[in-house]
Amino acid sequence: MAHIKWTDEYSVGVELIDEQHKHFFGLLDEMFEAISSLDTGHKIGGVIAKLVAHTANHFATEEKYFEEFNYEYTEDHKERHRDLAATVADFESRYHEGDVEMASEMVEFLEGWIIGHIMETDKKYVDCFHEHGLC
Ligand SMILES: [Fe+2]
Ligand SMILES: [Fe+2]
Numbered sequence: 001m002a003h004i005k006w007t008d009e010y011s012v013g014v015e016l017i018d019e020q021h022k023h024f025f026g027l028l029d030e031m032f033e034a035i036s037s038l039d040t041g042h043k044i045g046g047v048i049a050k051l052v053a054h055t056a057n058h059f060a061t062e063e064k065y066f067e068e069f070n071y072e073y074t075e076d077h078k079e080r081h082r083d084l085a086a087t088v089a090d091f092e093s094r095y096h097e098g099d100v101e102m103a104s105e106m107v108e109f110l111e112g113w114i115i116g117h118i119m120e121t122d123k124k125y126v127d128c129f130h131e132h133g134l135c
Helices: 015-036 040-069 074-096 102-120 122-131
Strands: none
Touching: 015 040, 015 102, 015 122, 040 074, 040 102, 040 122, 074 102, 102 122
């Protein structure tokens, strides 16, 4: 399983958002460690809970600015966030059903998702956020 690290090419040029994205990558690191540790089941549950909370908080941050700045792609972007939240909820249900194998699948999925989402979807709001003085 390949493992990705944050690099500057993922920056959207807004400090708070970059910090939140970096934290997401950090949680994926934790998930990797949990998968390879002996206490797998327990640790994975903790990381999943943190991922659920962090994605909710991060999406709320971006969406608050969309509303505030009347961002033109608000609806499309919010739909992508809802889809991800639903997928994460499915993974979480599998975990609660005792399927610890879901962890590798989840981390692989989320790595692909976060890179694609930052590069193709989040990057679209950069000009709008900068025009409103966010940096
Ligand atoms: Fe984001
Ligand atoms: Fe986003």
